[in-house]
Amino acid sequence: xxxxxxxxxxxxxxxxxxxxxxxxxxxxxxxxxxxxxxxxxxxxxxxxxxxxxxxxxxxxxxxxxxxxxxxxxxxxxxxxxxxxxxxxxxxxxxxxxxxxxxxxxxxxxxxxxxxxxxxxxxxxxxxxxxxxxxxxxxxxxxxxxxxxxxxxxxxxxxxxxx
Amino acid sequence: xxxxxxxxxxxxxxxxxxxxxxxxxxxxxxxxxxxxxxxxxxxxxxxxxxxxxxxxxxxxxxxxxxxxxxxxxxxxxxxxxxxxxxxxxxxxxxxxxxxxxxxxxxxxxxxxxxxxxxxxxxxxxxxxxxxxxxxxxxxxxxxxxxxxxxxxxxxxxxxxxxxxxxxxxxxxxxxxxxxxxxxxxxxxxxxxxxxxxxxxxxxxx
Numbered sequence: 001x002x003x004x005x006x007x008x009x010x011x012x013x014x015x016x017x018x019x020x021x022x023x024x025x026x027x028x029x030x031x032x033x034x035x036x037x038x039x040x041x042x043x044x045x046x047x048x049x050x051x052x053x054x055x056x057x058x059x060x061x062x063x064x065x066x067x068x069x070x071x072x073x074x075x076x077x078x079x080x081x082x083x084x085x086x087x088x089x090x091x092x093x094x095x096x097x098x099x100x101x102x103x104x105x106x107x108x109x110x111x112x113x114x115x116x117x118x119x120x121x122x123x124x125x126x127x128x129x130x131x132x133x134x135x136x137x138x139x140x141x142x143x144x145x146x147x148x149x150x151x152x153x154x155x156x157x158x159x160x161x162x
Numbered sequence: 163x164x165x166x167x168x169x170x171x172x173x174x175x176x177x178x179x180x181x182x183x184x185x186x187x188x189x190x191x192x193x194x195x196x197x198x199x200x201x202x203x204x205x206x207x208x209x210x211x212x213x214x215x216x217x218x219x220x221x222x223x224x225x226x227x228x229x230x231x232x233x234x235x236x237x238x239x240x241x242x243x244x245x246x247x248x249x250x251x252x253x254x255x256x257x258x259x260x261x262x263x264x265x266x267x268x269x270x271x272x273x274x275x276x277x278x279x280x281x282x283x284x285x286x287x288x289x290x291x292x293x294x295x296x297x298x299x300x301x302x303x304x305x306x307x308x309x310x311x312x313x314x315x316x317x318x319x320x321x322x323x324x325x326x327x328x329x330x331x332x333x334x335x336x337x338x339x340x341x342x343x344x345x346x347x348x349x350x351x352x353x354x355x356x357x358x359x360x361x362x363x364x365x366x367x
Binding site for chain 1 (some may be wrong): 175212238239240241243244269271280308311312341342343346
């Protein structure tokens with residue numbers, strides 16, 4: 001893994017806060033409630049790996065893809081099972097914005113959060129894709145704890161329900 | 163030729179003698195040490211993944227910056243900081259060359275999708291002019307046009323590419339660096355047009 005990704009997920013190491021969340025999640029997993037299932041998409045394999053690991057440790061079910069077209073196929077096949085798609089913005093082939101548009105067409109209830117290491121310009125894509133709605137933006141670098149909280153806020157899932 | 167891969171098995175393809183194929187290490191080595199991209203080239207590079215592109219721009223920068231070359235990397239899928247860190251990790255003295263004004267790492271999308279698409283070309287020419295005055299060897303520009311695909315502006319991309327000369331008289335190398343997944347979005351005719359218009363085409367397998 002490059003130093004950049006280590007920096008990106010500098011808070012990913014098992015901090016005490018993360019461990020507590022993870023223990024809660026394991027406890028919840030013993031119940032009947034289904035876990036929140038996420039689709040993580042980034043063209044950088046290292047980032048997908050770290051995100052998947054970190055979010056799994058925080059109690060989520062995570063499917064990770066480095067190819068956005070393949071991620072979309074997975075969503076099509078399991079349209080009702082995903083709660084949220086977390087995707088990089090800039091990806092070759094199908095970009096994060098294009099993916100978001102397709103996801104909403106398939107299932108409008110699926111939340112979409114886009115992440116980028118570049119400056120977030122709200123109107124960057126709105127001029128080009130005015131009808132595409134996303135539920136949140138994440139600026140890289142971000143720690144897993146912060147990302148987890150963001151996902152919980154957007155999905156409306158409480159710590160106990162996760 | 164929807165997929166470049168189909169090219170490889172077609173020896174009769176009109177561009178088969180013009181397209182150089184190789185893995186990222188081979189391409190990086192021949193580009194850097196064997197002058198695969200000659201001075202004055204408007205070259206087309208199709209890279210199959212980010213690792214390949216990193217290998218090429220890193221090896222090139224590590225070898226050519228100390229030789230007084232101005233190197234510009236217009237990045238689309240890596241952040242500017244990530245590119246700088248990649249260069250640092252490979253041993254390039256990034257701060258020195260940034261301070262000297264011989265290394266530039268830019269957001270390609272900002273340039274191509276800004277108010278003036280040709281602004282990137284104008285900037286390249288201004289760098290060339292300055293390089294001449296300062297006695298530099300030349301200017302090499304790696305530019306990723308991925309934002310044209312992101313914004314679904316393929317016609318604008320084709321217009322931009324065709325607006326650039328096939329060859330330059332001066333010591334400048336323009337390397338239009340396409341991710342394979344983007345390049346495969348082009349029609350067969352558009353791919354042909356680009357292969358035809360560039361003085362050299364390199365496909366990383």
